[in-house]
Amino acid sequence: MTEGGTGALPVEGVPAERVLAEIRALRAADRPTHGGRLFAYVYDPGVAGLDELARAAYAESAHVNGLDPTAFPSLLAMENALVGAAARLLGGGPGTSAPDVVGSVTGGGTESLILAVKAARDARPDLAEPRLVVPASGHAAFAKAAHYLRVALDTVPVDPVTLRPAVADVAAAIRPETVLVACSAPAYAHGVVDPVAEIAAVAAAVGVRCHVDACFGGWTLPWLRRLGEPVPAFDFAVDGVTSISVDLHKYAYAPKGVSVLLHRDAALRAPQYFGYADWPGYTMVNPVIASTRSGGPIAAAYATLRHLGEAGYLRLAALTRAAVSGLADAVRAVDGLRLLAEPESTVVCFTSDDPGLDLFVLVDELTARGWHTQPQLGYAGLPASVHLTVTAAVAPRVAEFGPALAGAAAAARAAGPVALPPELRALAASLAPEALTPELIAGLAAGLGLGAGPAPDRMAAVHTLLDAAPVRLRERLLVEFVGLLQRPTW
């Protein structure tokens, strides 16, 4: 890519047009971010002109630094406006039962969740070993927060049929050291909304904070409710809910890098902040994890919300919901496939009841047909499944999906399940993560076609191996495999 020099840095600078051509050439290998054929990672409203607007707004504020709101009042004004909009949508603000809601704009859902856990932890400095209660369906970011913040994680199992935790189990998991109880609206994997009101009530009864992770659904459920869908109470209208996260870079359709973390009042938010004056440099106060923050994502989100407005989001939610029903029908029409949950939000998730129809092979067959779905490994009694995050841009594609799914299923049946060599399967089932040596990892990766280059087109063998491994080994293998990809280019 470069003449002389190393990696991204040539000896002499490359002309702008050529640099852009390089990036476009690299981007050609990516999954399609637009067009409604990628059911994870991206959120596409399919609205003409919106990208251009967001891009222009992004560029306007890209070099503005959120580090100091007094130096850049434009950013503060846009952040406060985003927080106001999110709070209002989620049952807070003047005239509601939560008039004092405040919040912060963070860089993403994971950051919002880490900060919700940090605020709860730091509100209880008296506890030497703080704990966090999360249903097993909760996003992995809660585990990351617990890990980063040294908070013990108490996971509550979910029912294999309803995919929700029993409220009594949540109550039983709360201990004197519990600083936060979390739940999801909805949980990502299956799109199921937890019994938020009941969970918040058991947390409130013992004076513990309750966070609702609405990172995924916080910007869709309120519109779906307005459209007449039976959306249960999950926001600040529920008494015991003390904080809510909602990602604008998901269903608010803003470019990546924006989430909002809301607290019922400023006192609850206070321990989220980090202020520091005990050094010779500038006095530092950070509401979020990052210190220097680009204004780009915030301005782009502001432009997106202003441009779409309530009417736009309502229209997009209706399109999304129609797409969800169409996709669910397509799944129901294929023998051997079964919806894991009746879609109640914007996720379609299905599994296979037929051993001859291997889901991981099916995912590869869909990929080969230009449809990019997300495989989910079997976990704690739940079967492996295929996840579809559905956005408004899928609506015009739904009629094409049915035949593609049927064709992919027929091809997957004809190909048969992945046949891992029995010794490899036995190894996956029995190997202790500590026993993995660099040689073993290199051998496994080579056998699976994983290495320094792009991932193979067909990933069924990789998923089958991971599926056969216990959770800790899965984690270790994933870390090692991704580590193989992340190597400098010279």
Ligand SMILES: Cc1ncc(COP(=O)(O)O)c(C=O)c1O
């Ligand atoms: C429910 C939920 N919470 C948290 C997250 C994490 O968000 P992010 O990937 O923006 O860090 C996600 C992402 O999909 C999510 O669906």
